[in-house]
Amino acid sequence: MKLIRYGEPGAEKPGLIAPDGMRRCLAAVIDDLAGENLSPDVFARLATLDHEALPVVDQDARWGPPVGRIGTFMCIGLNYADHAAETGAQVPAEPVLFMKSTGAVCGAFDDVIIPPGSQKSDWEVELGVVIGTRASYVSEEHALDHVAGYCVVNDLSERAYQLEGTGQWVKGKSCDTFGPIGPWLVTKDEVPDPQSLGLWLEVDGHRYQNGNTSTMVFGVAHLVSYISRHMTLRPGDVISTGTPPGVGLGQNPQVFLKPGQEMRLGIDRVGEQRQRTVDGATLRKA
Template sequence: MKLVRYGAFGAEKPGLLDANGTLRDLSGKVDDIAGKALTAASLAKLKALDPATLPAVPGSPRIGACVGDVRNFIAVGLNFADHAAETGAAIPAEPILFNKAPNCIVGPDDDVIIPKGSVKTDWEVELAIVIGDGGSYIAEKDAMAAIAGFCVCNDVSEREYQIERGGQWAKGKGCPTFGPLGPWMVTTDEIADVQNLGMWLDVDGVRVQNGSTKTMIFGAAYLVHYISQFMQLDPGDVITTGTPPGVGLGFKPPRFLKGGEVVTLGIEGLGTQKQNFVPYKG
C-alpha cells in the first residue's frame, strides 16, 4: 500500500493511492496515518479493503507529510560509505545518532525556509523508516517485522549550525521545515529489497546526488535493532537513515542554498519531492 495524508497543513486527512494512482479517502476507516494506525494489525485491516469502495478525492489537494503526530524523529549520520569518503570522515564503528525536531516535518512539496542568518543550508536525500509495532531490544532478525514502511526524506541541514556552533548536530537539523516527508509511505511488502534502491537529488534541474541504498554502512534492519537498544521505538516514529554523496558540503568549494532554488529528489519506488527554498522573512 501507498498511504498518504492530504489537505491543509495541520488538518490532513488519511488516504491511499490505488493501483491506478487515484487518491482514495480513508477518513471513514482510520483517524490518521499515525501512531497505532501503523501497527501490523491495523495495516492488515487497511490492506483487506477494496480501494474501489473508498471515495475518490477530487481535484489536486496538497499532499502532507505521509506520517502524522511523529513523536520521535531519529536520524543517522555518515551512514553511506561513499558519503563518508566525500567528507573525509572515517567509517563509523557504530551508527551515529541524533534527533531532528518533530515539528520540522512538512509535506514533500512544501516550501523549505532557509533560517535567519543561514549561510550553509544544505540538502540530503534519505530513505526514512516508519516504525510499526516497534518495541525495545528488537533482534535484527525481527526488525523488518517492526517496520510499517518506508518513505523519502530530505534531511535539510544547516552546516554552520551543525558543525561550527559547538555541541550536538541537532542544532543544524531541526529548523522549521527541515524535514519534508513523503509523498507517501510504502508498506514493506511492496519493497523487494530496501537495500538496493536508487536515490537522486537535483538542484535547479542539475543532478547533484545519484546513489543507492546498497552503499549504506548500516542497513535498515540493523538500524532498527541498534536504536531499540537505547530507546523504545513506538508506532509512527521515523528514522531517517543517511545520505549518499553529492551534498553541498562535499563540493569543492562547498555549495549551499541561498534562496530561490528548486530542489527535487526521489527514491526508487517511494516517489518524489519538489521544494522551493525561500529565505526567512520573519
C-alpha cells in the same frame, strides 16, 4: 499500498493511492495514519477495502507528511562511507545517532524555508523507515518485522549551525521545514529489499546525489535493532537512514541552497519529492 495524508498543516486526513492513480480518502475507516493505525492488522484491513470505491480526494489538496503524530524523528549520521569521506569524517564503528525536531516535519512538496542569516543550508536525500509496532531489544533477524514501511526524507541541514561554533547537530538539522517526508508511506510488502534502492537528488536540474542503499555502512535491519537497544521505538517513529555522497558541503567549491531554487529527489519504489526554497527573512517580516 501507498498511504497518504492530505490537507492543511495540522488538519491532515488519511488516504491512499488507489489503483486508478487517484488519491482516495480513508477518514471513514481510520482517524489518522499514526500510532496504532500503522500496525500490520490495520494495514491488512486497509488492503481488503475496495480502494476505487473510496471517496476521491480533491486532487489539488496539499500533500501532508504521510505519518502523523511522530514521536521520535531519529537520524543516522555518516552512514554511507563515500559521504563520510567527502565531509572529511571517518567511517563510524557503530551508528551515529541524532534526533531531528518533529517541528521540522513538512510535506513532500511544501516550500523549504532558508533560515534568516543562513549561509550554508544543504540537502540530503535519505530513505525513511517508519516503525509499525513497538520495538525494544529486537534482534537484527526480526527487526524488519517492526517496520510499517518506507518513505522519502530530505534531511536538510544548516552546516554552520551543525558544525561551526558549538557544533550541535540537532540545531543544524531542526529548522522549520527541514524535514520533508513523503509524498506517501510505501508499505513494507512493496519494498522487499530496502538495501537495493537507488536514490538521487537534483537542485535546479543539476544532479548532485546519485547513490544506492546497498552502500549503507549499517543496513535498515541493523539500525532498527541497534536503536531498539538504546531506546524503545514506537509506532509512528521515523528513522532517516543517512545520505549518499553529493551534498553541498562536499562539493569543491562548496555549494549551498539559496532562496528561489528547486530541489527534486527520489528513491526507487518509494517515491519522489519536489521543494522550492524561500527566504525566511522575508517571511519573518511579513
